[in-house]
Amino acid sequence: MKKPAIDAPDLADPAVAATPARKSRKGAGPTIRDVARMASVAPMTASRALNNPQAVSDEIRQRVLEVVERIGYVPNMLAGGLASKKSRLVAAVVPTITGSVFLEMVQALTETLGDAGYQLMLGQSGYQDSREDALLEAIIGRRPDGVVLTGTMRSEQARRKLLASGIPVVETWDLTPTPIDMLVGFSHERIGKSVAEYLHRRGRRRLAAISANDDRAVRRNKAFADAALALQPELAARGLEVPTWSVPAPTTLGSGRAGLRELLARDPSIDAIFCSSDMMALGVLLEAHASGIRVPEQLAVIGLGDQSFSADTWPPLSTVRIDGTAIGATAARCIITRSEGKTIADPVCDVGYIIVERSTT
């Protein structure tokens, strides 16, 4: 079964290394066999020189690297991934990239992964479930070394497929009770409660909320409203509820402005508003300026996300800080660790949140 010697006759002899390629291939670039031939080593040795340098002698390593540099060889990761079953690719799914709440996380992901030699594949699920299945199929097809989900997969079938694929999964931006695999997030319920308590402590007595209508925002808001009513039983006794204005995701500055108008029309006594994004909170601020409402004297405003602009609004915006960078970096590290075959000590990581008190409350 041994190949006839004519096929690779002189690999061991540097002097005769210039064996012509079997056939000048398509248009593509050089392969590792070209490198090997020109460095007078076996392809496997060239591969080692690149991927596991300390496993070859200094002299050979140098020879190989010199050739690589000279002919501009770039390893084909498709082939490498197929052979080694490591694609060095990580997929991330965000509801949408506009709206910017997840940008910090995506940025941290690209960077942390990039530094470790992995690349990020980005997918947008949209806020409706329809695209999720197709997207997941495309992702699994690439055999990524990991998948980072924002929230969780809503489709039960998608969750099963993902689990069955055996790909490490990190769900983020939430603390789901039944994670698919790993989890890096925080509790939306606790945020809602904390914000209500905080505003109450600051003397506010008529709380309201402007919120996106996605699942996480809804849960946050419910906790917010529940806590507010618990703190002021008299409101509940009078049959009052916590006024809430709900907008379809993604949230915008415009929806913040509209929300304030709407809420005030419904109940002029509102003295504090919790917005489900800083951009909406900024909208509330602008609408307040535009209609002569003083912040924070007449109205307290608190956002969510601590975006890069939030400290610089006028007045500086109080907000709930979520460390997107930490989420992204942690998620990336979880996947890198896992794909190196190690196990994660604790598959659940609560990154928490901080209420950042500035001048709007």
Added chain:
Amino acid sequence: MKKPAIDAPDLADPAVAATPARKSRKGAGPTIRDVARMASVAPMTASRALNNPQAVSDEIRQRVLEVVERIGYVPNMLAGGLASKKSRLVAAVVPTITGSVFLEMVQALTETLGDAGYQLMLGQSGYQDSREDALLEAIIGRRPDGVVLTGTMRSEQARRKLLASGIPVVETWDLTPTPIDMLVGFSHERIGKSVAEYLHRRGRRRLAAISANDDRAVRRNKAFADAALALQPELAARGLEVPTWSVPAPTTLGSGRAGLRELLARDPSIDAIFCSSDMMALGVLLEAHASGIRVPEQLAVIGLGDQSFSADTWPPLSTVRIDGTAIGATAARCIITRSEGKTIADPVCDVGYIIVERSTT
């Protein structure tokens, strides 16, 4: 050389199709051979049923699809890409994802590509050149069907490597005189000139600019300043220049606020400011409110980008609209067309820009 019959003896006989796999492979999922065996066809036929449905009989197609569905087979695109030399992966490089100016484009890219069965790989070059080479190496290694660049590759070596790789390249967000391959953008010089002329036409006589310090913004600004001085030779005669405040990218709301303070301190007679991003323009607006400067009466403000919030600021922000969605969608289509082997009629596409007049000018 023909393989002994024992290796795949009964493919043609449906009744004996349950030949055990040669060896229960790793942990991975089913392969096309599993599908083929279970549908009693050759692997190649199963492949055709999936990728070229009209090439197989209805009956076989149905049998194959049924098996695929039942066992949850997801084709391995690494293997497919290796064999077919089409990865169905497109890489995009943006300076940074935060700052959101490029988000619309990235969104349009993911969507347009996704609809055509391609995925987007996202890379951030940062605003300094250092990471560019490493990033490019990682990109080429994946043998993407196309690369979308924001601006161009600054490193000459990187440009050469990219060209040599033969991968279709679309440079965007600019109109460089010597494109690597294809180009979808607009002229920064023309924008600078147009804005100066527009502000002058609106009666403004002391123009200033706040701008990022990246190459494109600098060129835009130079054209802006040149045009302003050309329109008012008397300024030049008095030795005056167009006051400019330059900030490191990415631009923020805070840099807009600081910029206004700085410029006004330098020259209180400034009556119009051109900002290199809407976020900075919003900062200028806020700073103006905070210090009692009336917009547009005392100060005109115009931004760049027409972000989703821009129409809802107070007052609504005038801006230069750049159609990021069009850029992304066009770039995606260029690459898809190219990777289908067709040629692009015109490799250069100027998407232009529009000055959106709202209330701040």
Added chain:
DNA sequence: ATGAAAGCGCTAACAC
């Protein structure tokens, strides 16, 4: 319309 053979470019596993 369907199938068999032969790789795509790389690396795991095992020799030496």
Added chain:
DNA sequence: GTGTTAGCGCTTTCAT
């Protein structure tokens, strides 16, 4: 340390 062998899972090509 270094080389050889045998695939990874798919598709191209050519035969039927």
